[in-house]
Amino acid sequence: MIRYYIKLGVLSIRKNPVLSALMVAAIAVGISACMTILNINYVMSGNPIPHRSDVLFHVQLDSWDPNQSAGDGGLSEPPNQVTYLDGTALLKARKARRQVLSYQSSRVVQPADRDLRPFEVNARSTTADFFPMFDVPFLYGRGWDQAADDSQEQVVVLGKEVNERLFGGEDSVGRTLVMNGEVFRIVGVLDDWYLVPRFYDVTTQAFNEVEELYFPFSVSVANEVNGSGNTNCWKPWGDTGWNAFLNSECVWMQMWVELHGQEEKQDYMAFLDAYVESQKAVGRFPRPLNNRLNNVMEWMADQEVVADDVQVLLGLAILFLIVCLLNTIGLLLAKIMRRSGDISLRRALGASRNAIFSQYIIEAGVIGLCGGILGIGFTWLGLRGIEVLYRQYEFVENLVRMDWVMVLAAVALAVVAALGAALYPTWRACRIHPAAQLKTL
């Protein structure tokens, strides 16, 4: 019977091509508007490191000015980065399973090949745990170890592109690289590494790509490399020079720790509180105790990495879908009421209300399916449109990827929406009194 109804549904679409096309188009457009924005929202709010996001915690210490807010959050919000003093103290304490302290900087690489001009790279000064903690994929070699950090070894890990550019993609482990006049030994080369969002540092642009080059934090500090991200200060340094800056209350680096389970987290929190109390004793940390440990997804939510514009658009797109569905309900109603005669005849010949209901709900399902499939096409177009519109942002291509989850979601949404829209018209069809209609045939 179902196959027969599907056939009837297809026939009915062909019988009323304009009205049916209008319905299919309305559903497709509504679905694609919704799915385009939903897709971007989904990518933006996706989990960048699903298997480890629960054990990685971002550290915030409230070292800020009691009279001034550290960001947009008001006086009750700690700054979103840490000072050099605190970061290195926590690093030295090694109270977590792993800890990483890092910041972004800009470096100039001087190729050995005289024909290649020196070029600037986005670099990250970081500690050894960065690579195992964030599950960084390596093509050749590996990261450096704790000993290299401690002895300020001039080692470097290259991104895949820089390795491509300097060594034509060969295994360059063991070779050297000149960066800002200093010679570094290459210990590893990264494989492709897409991180959306780049959760470990959202203080600049959360959807930018990961850095192109990594070298030890200790080397970076010794070479007086300042950060290229945000540096925020509230207290005069009291002295001049690089050391005064290091010892200042300026926040400019990101601290992450790895903790497994609630107990470790509580222990670490207690350690942080004790540390801040000890600092209060020497006159730092004028604000009340307010330390934070957020795991990856909590931190993404806290930092509101999903842009406001995307949320506004999502709201509008949902309303848009509602308009399209109202449209479909109206048109379906018109279509079904036009067929009152057919329905009455079938009813008079013995079809039950259930049979009528199945027939028309299946017909609506067919329309929904068509709308959904067309909607996927439109969604693809919509995403290409977004890509063109926002082409200036290098990260946009990361946001317009469509995966199977979204394709299936689009079809499911279309069918559910069409079935929902069909409920009322179908119910009306079932309630048609055969006698009243047959009279006028």
Next chain:
Amino acid sequence: MEIGPIWRALMRNKTAYVLIALQIAVTMAIMVNAVAIIEERNRIMARPSGVDEPNVFHIESISFAPGFDQAASVAEDLEAIRALPGVVDAIASNTVPLRNGGWSSGVATEPGEDVGPTGVAIYFTDDHGIATFGLDLIAGENFAATDIGWYGLSSERWPPLAILSREAATTLYPDVPLREIVGKTVYLNNTDAVRIIGIVERLQAAWKSWDGVERSMLVPAYLEGRATRYVVRTEPGYRDELMPQVEQKLAEMNDGRIVRDMLTMDATRERAYHEDAAMIKLLVFIVSLLTAITALGIVGLASFSVARRTRQIGTRRALGASRPAILRYFMLENFMVSSLGILAGGILAVAMNIWMVQTFELTPIAWYIIPVAMVVLWLVGQAAVYGPARRASMVPPAVATRSV
């Protein structure tokens, strides 16, 4: 008028009309709020930066060679750039307006930690800053060549002179005439006294969304560090020709650094507001599509209703109703349904706006958007229903006599 009979006829078959009215209401709510966002973005994008944008470009020099002599390099570079024919003036600064990267600092009217400072954007410059940016000095005077020093990690204190933008000056001293603000002393880093020697009409900060975007300060110093951003102003029409020359010259003059990120102010503005421009395009697209879908819905339902009532129309025609009377009937019917939808839409639009203002800190809608949207939707409704209504008016009276 025929409102009474039309209304009673509507009430006999409510559902379809309720659907259309709802559709119009939601369309109206989206339209009004989208237009409100578009207006807001347009307003923000139209703000001038204070810089002579068509004739200014900038380029960054980053040194990497150990022992790089920055002071010598800056002096040579500036001399070379300023000597190029077509160049009006040039400075070595840290950033330019709208570049989305720069330095801000807190300035207070009293020394000490208790005074809440006012954030201002910092532009390092020499005495050529006003001429290079093309600023309008409205009070006081420019820096003298002898005022210019160097500032960096090794500096004991902040440079002692400053020129403020009007907004920065009036925020620090709300009720003081500009002439009297000149000569006053403000404090940076709680302790360093800085005398205000001039005020410019406008110079925006580097961050377009910062609430202090109009507050800025010119500082008479070159900034120590690996990065220097040269800002160049040319005679009208010379900019595009000079850009490659300047880039090449800088690259050739010194191989201990790289030059990068050369951009015109026009391109800088385009980049800064790219997101807003894209949002406007998206919203315009959404609203147009939505209006089209609503119009198509009206066409569909009106066609259906005309088809269903063909016999009644024939009867009316047979009883003496003229074609214009039939046309008027359907147009009026649509007008009534639209009006209900528009009324509901107005309420929905305001409610939605209140929610959006609270959630996303948007500005509330301007009052005139609502009546304009009303008129637009009325017109769209009338235009959409005209086709089916005309077809209705073409129904011949003879139809009435057929299948009754």
